[in-house]
Every structure is written in structure tokens, then in C-alpha cells.
Amino acid sequence: MSVSSVSNSPVLDELTIKDKIKDEPKSGELGQKAFLKLMITQMENQDPLSPQENTEFIAQLAQFSSVEALDSMNNKFDNLTENFVANQALQASSLVGRSxxxxxxxxxxxxxxxxxxxxxxxxxxxxxxxxxxxxxxxxxxxxxxxxxxxxxxxxxxxxxxxxxxxxxxxxxxxxxxxxxxxxxxxxxxxxxxxxxxxxxxxxxANVNSVTVGKDGVLTLNLAGIGPVKMSEVKQFN
Missing domain, CATH: 2.60.40.4070 (Immunoglobulin-like)
Structure with a gap:
């Protein structure tokens, strides 16, 4: 039964892609500091005879807080998904050399x-x-x-x-x-x-290596057969 080296497996390469390529800052996004600066500027230049009412000001703050909370939640969910895929990939890599x-x-x-x-x-x-x-x-x-x-x-x-x-x-x-x-x-x-x-x-069939797609799908590369999705495996020997 042939055993391929896990250290050379594409699994580990795939897992480090997101560490190698960081997202570029998007200049078009309105961050917290820019939002507060815009709000202060709006208050400084408002009409003294018709100032902004407290309810409108509070509504803007509430809206910003909601957007910021949703953004934070999305980031945490993305991190959770990445960790799940990484753990799943590492577990799958233990199949290398098995049947x-x-x-x-x-x-x-x-x-x-x-x-x-x-x-x-x-x-x-x-x-x-x-x-x-x-x-x-x-x-x-x-x-x-x-x-x-x-x-x-x-x-x-x-x-x-x-x-x-x-x-x-x-x-x-x-x-x-x-x-x-x-x-x-x-x-x-x-x-x-x-x-x-x-x-x-x-x-x-013997598992030669394991790869992880960009969509998180795990694929086993089987001797004599080729790539097969993890979900298509009938039995682990």
C-alpha cells in the first residue's frame, strides 16, 4: 500500500492561501472614523435656525451601530467557516495512505x-x-x-x-x-x-492525497481512479 507524504499534500498549500493573500483596503468603504467625521461636519454646518433634531441624530447613530454589528458578525462567521474547513481538511489528510x-x-x-x-x-x-x-x-x-x-x-x-x-x-x-x-x-x-x-x-482504492477546493469541497485523489469527492466515498477501510 503506497503512502504519499502529508507534508507535500496540496491540503496545507490550500489552507495557507488566505494567509498569503490579504484583502486590500477598499477606499470606497465608509469606516467608523469617516462616519463620525462626516456626522460632526454635518452638525457643524447645520442651519442654526433649523438644527438637526435629537431623534434624527439618534436614528443615525442606531443605524451606524446596526451596520457595524452586522459587519462584525459577518467577519466572525467567515472566520468560523475558515476554521471549520481547515479542521475538516486536516482530518481528511489523515486518510492519506489508507484505503x-x-x-x-x-x-x-x-x-x-x-x-x-x-x-x-x-x-x-x-x-x-x-x-x-x-x-x-x-x-x-x-x-x-x-x-x-x-x-x-x-x-x-x-x-x-x-x-x-x-x-x-x-x-x-x-x-x-x-x-x-x-x-x-x-x-x-x-x-x-x-x-x-x-x-x-x-x-x-488507496488515498494518495487530499485537496481542498476554493468552495471548501474535499477531494480524495485515489490510486488508479483519480479525484473523487469525499461525499462519494462509500466506506473507509
């Missing part, structure tokens, strides 16, 4: 490792078939896994032996000694009500 299961027909077989498949069997069937293809599309092996009940069927393949629900099957691989490490495609098919039906399978 997860995602809906896919593609899997990478590493030396001394296995490919695990969680297959959804929608109804009891007398026959489930697995076909294993090379990355080039060539059919390498196929086997009848026998009758299966409705529910989850778990298969494990190490390039040579195939285990289904804890039982190692007696089958002959097309390659003596098993298939070498590489990218493979696995398809599962069942006979449901007499009709051949493609089954949904979640295959295992």
Missing part, C-alpha cells in the same frame, strides 16, 4: 495487496459472474460465483486467488502465479428474473 471504497469498476492492484469489492445484490440469484479485464480492455479471467442472497456480497482478489464472503474459490487464473500489479477493471453480473443484470460494486 477507501468508492463506486467504480476500476481498481489498482499493488504488490502484496488486494482489491476488495462490496457488491450490491438486489435480489436472490442462482448465479453471479465476475469478469476481470486488463487496463487495455482484454478479458483476463471470469468465474461463476454461484448463488447469492439479496444484500451485500464481499469479494477479495489478490491477482491470483478470489475470495467471496470469506470463502476462497477454486478457480484457474489465466496467468500462472497470478496477475502482476497494475490497473484492472472488475465487472459483476447476476441473473435476476432470468435477465442478465449489471451489479453495482464499490471497489477499494
Amino acid at each position: 477507501v471504497a468508492v463506486s467504480s469498476e476500476i481498481a489498482q492492484l499493488d504488490a502484496g495487496d488486494i482489491v476488495a469489492a462490496s457488491v450490491d445484490v438486489p435480489a436472490s440469484t442462482n448465479s453471479v459472474t465476475v469478469k476481470i479485464y486488463a487496463e487495455s480492455g482484454e478479458l483476463l479471467d471470469q468465474a461463476d460465483l454461484g448463488a447469492q442472497g439479496a444484500g451485500e456480497m464481499v469479494a477479495r482478489w489478490n491477482g491470483e486467488k478470489l475470495e467471496v464472503n470469506g470463502t476462497v474459490l477454486e478457480w484457474n487464473s489465466s496467468t500462472e502465479g497470478g496477475h502482476p500489479p497494475g490497473i484492472y477493471r472488475m465487472e459483476f453480473e447476476a441473473s435476476i428474473d432470468g435477465e442478465p443484470t449489471q451489479l453495482n460494486a464499490a471497489l477499494s
Whole structure:
């Protein structure tokens, strides 16, 4: 199982972007000092015969206080969101080097490792078939896994032996000694009500790295598969 260095992960780079790029002061904004200066200037230049009434003055102060409070609240909310994304990203980075299961027909077989498949069997069937293809599309092996009940069927393949629900099957691989490490495609098919039906399978894949998008979406970069959103992971192994 290959492990990528967390220190080189784009996660940490993404998390420091906002520290590197600070917002430029916006000259068009009316700050607290400018507002007070404008208010004092207004009072100094008001008509002595028709001065500003206290109620109008208090209303202006109240309006400014409301705007200032909302601005402060927005800043705190932004900081809270940034901290949440940062914590989530750091937790996700701990997945680097581990295995997860995602809906896919593609899997990478590493030396001394296995490919695990969680297959959804929608109804009891007398026959489930697995076909294993090379990355080039060539059919390498196929086997009848026998009758299966409705529910989850778990298969494990190490390039040579195939285990289904804890039982190692007696089958002959097309390659003596098993298939070498590489990218493979696995398809599962069942006979449901007499009709051949493609089954949904979640295959295992190693997490090479984790990235965080500008929208805060976490993406796992999986060996042999590529980028997959965190929300699409079916199982953490």
C-alpha cells in the first residue's frame, strides 16, 4: 500500500492561501472614523435656525451601530467557516495512505495487496459472474460465483486467488502465479428474473492525497481512479 507524504499534500498549500493573500483596503468603504467625521461636519454646518433634531441624530447613530454589528458578525462567521474547513481538511489528510471504497469498476492492484469489492445484490440469484479485464480492455479471467442472497456480497482478489464472503474459490487464473500489479477493471453480473443484470460494486482504492477546493469541497485523489469527492466515498477501510 503506497503512502504519499502529508507534508507535500496540496491540503496545507490550500489552507495557507488566505494567509498569503490579504484583502486590500477598499477606499470606497465608509469606516467608523469617516462616519463620525462626516456626522460632526454635518452638525457643524447645520442651519442654526433649523438644527438637526435629537431623534434624527439618534436614528443615525442606531443605524451606524446596526451596520457595524452586522459587519462584525459577518467577519466572525467567515472566520468560523475558515476554521471549520481547515479542521475538516486536516482530518481528511489523515486518510492519506489508507484505503477507501468508492463506486467504480476500476481498481489498482499493488504488490502484496488486494482489491476488495462490496457488491450490491438486489435480489436472490442462482448465479453471479465476475469478469476481470486488463487496463487495455482484454478479458483476463471470469468465474461463476454461484448463488447469492439479496444484500451485500464481499469479494477479495489478490491477482491470483478470489475470495467471496470469506470463502476462497477454486478457480484457474489465466496467468500462472497470478496477475502482476497494475490497473484492472472488475465487472459483476447476476441473473435476476432470468435477465442478465449489471451489479453495482464499490471497489477499494488507496488515498494518495487530499485537496481542498476554493468552495471548501474535499477531494480524495485515489490510486488508479483519480479525484473523487469525499461525499462519494462509500466506506473507509
